[in-house]
Amino acid sequence: MDKALVLLSGxxxxxxxxxxxxxxxxxxxxxxxxxLYGQKHGRELEAAVWQARAAGVKAHDxxxxxxxxxxxxxxxxxxxxxxxxxxxxxxxGPMLNQPPTYVPNRNMILLSLAAAYAEARGIADVFYGAxxxxxxxxxxxxPEFLERINGVLGLNRGRxxxxxxxxxxxxxxxxxxxxxxxxxxxxxxxTCYRGEARPCGECPSCVERAGAFExxxxxxxxxxx
Numbered sequence: 001m002d003k004a005l006v007l008l009s010g011x012x013x014x015x016x017x018x019x020x021x022x023x024x025x026x027x028x029x030x031x032x033x034x035x036l037y038g039q040k041h042g043r044e045l046e047a048a049v050w051q052a053r054a055a056g057v058k059a060h061d062x063x064x065x066x067x068x069x070x071x072x073x074x075x076x077x078x079x080x081x082x083x084x085x086x087x088x089x090x091x092x093g094p095m096l097n098q099p100p101t102y103v104p105n106r107n108m109i110l111l112s113l114a115a116a117y118a119e120a121r122g123i124a125d126v127f128y129g130a131x132x133x134x135x136x137x138x139x140x141x142x143p144e145f146l147e148r149i150n151g152v153l154g155l156n157r158g159r160x161x162x163x164x165x166x167x168x169x170x171x172x173x174x175x176x177x178x179x180x181x182x183x184x185x186x187x188x189x190x191t192c193y194r195g196e197a198r199p200c201g202e203c204p205s206c207v208e209r210a211g212a213f214e215x216x217x218x219x220x221x222x223x224x225x
Contacts, residue, residue, distance in 0.1 A: 001027055003123045007114055008032040008060070010048030012209060013129030015189045016179040017167060021127055022055045023182050031123065032060040033114050037106065038069015038079040041195020050188045063113065068106075076103040078193060085193045088207040098139075101193060101204055107140035108149065115153055115161040124161060131167040131175060133208060143168055172212030180218065187221035199223065 004027045006018045022030050032055075034048045045062065052060035069079040077083040077100040086100050107128070114126050130141035139145060146165050153161055167175055179186065191209040192199040199206050199222055213220045 001025075001125050003027065003029045003031075003121075004125045004127060005031050005033060005114060005118045005121075005123045006057075007110060007126070007128040008034050008048045008052060009129070010034070010044035010046065010051065010189060011129070011191050011205075012172065012179075012186065012189050012212070013131050013167065013175060015047070015051045015186075016175045016182070016184055017127055017129045018051060018055050018057070019182040019184050020166065020178065022057070024178070027125075030055070030057050031121070032057045033117060034060070034062045035065055035110055035113075036062065037065045037103070037110070038067070038072070040078060040081065040085075040193075043190040043192070043195045047188050047190045054185065054188070061117070068109070072104050072106075077101050078103050085203050087202045088204045089202065091204065099204060102138060105140070107138075107145070111149060111163055115163070118161045119156070119159050122159065124159070125164060126161055127164045127166070129167060130165040132169055132171050141165075141168070171215070172208060173215035176212055176216040176218055180216075185221075187224075189222075 004021050006014070006021050008014045008018055018032060021027050032052045034045055036045065049060065072079050074080055077085045083100060091099055111126065111128060118126050130146070146163060146168060150163055153163065191205045193203040193205050194200045201210065209220065
């Protein structure tokens, strides 16, 4: 492929994916798309801007979707100020099946917007960072979701767009090993659901990140100082 679009949040998964598409797949012209969807802090977006520059993308557009936070009020700890971000240790049973950090229908909406952006620019391939560990609580990160959204997009009678999730069968530790080979600077990524000066170390995302670095035998640069 000569062109591709990457959904870039600034987290570990999407950052590794961006560098994989640019360096690993060798796509000639890569663009990145990030979203302000009403999340409680902008730490990830700051990292996304840094990583887009580091990867040398052709264009990096940030879409303001502040309204989405209002639409999903009451439905997610990531967008509703009244819902506290949980500790991983406090999640069990049904809460693990679909945790409070799930944002209603987020990926379908973001991917639909990305498909429109790509189609308008003659880009046939869109990448997003779904990976294996997301499946436990996020239905929009599963192989079934990927297959079905591509089925819908396949109805396009003109310049069609296909969604790719090359990490959908990989663990976060697998991603980190790949990222290390690609020279990814994880000191400029943000995973924590809380936008504090340092990662909290107890939210679901922090716990998964810590486990991935440990499994990969690597030190998290965000915790090194």
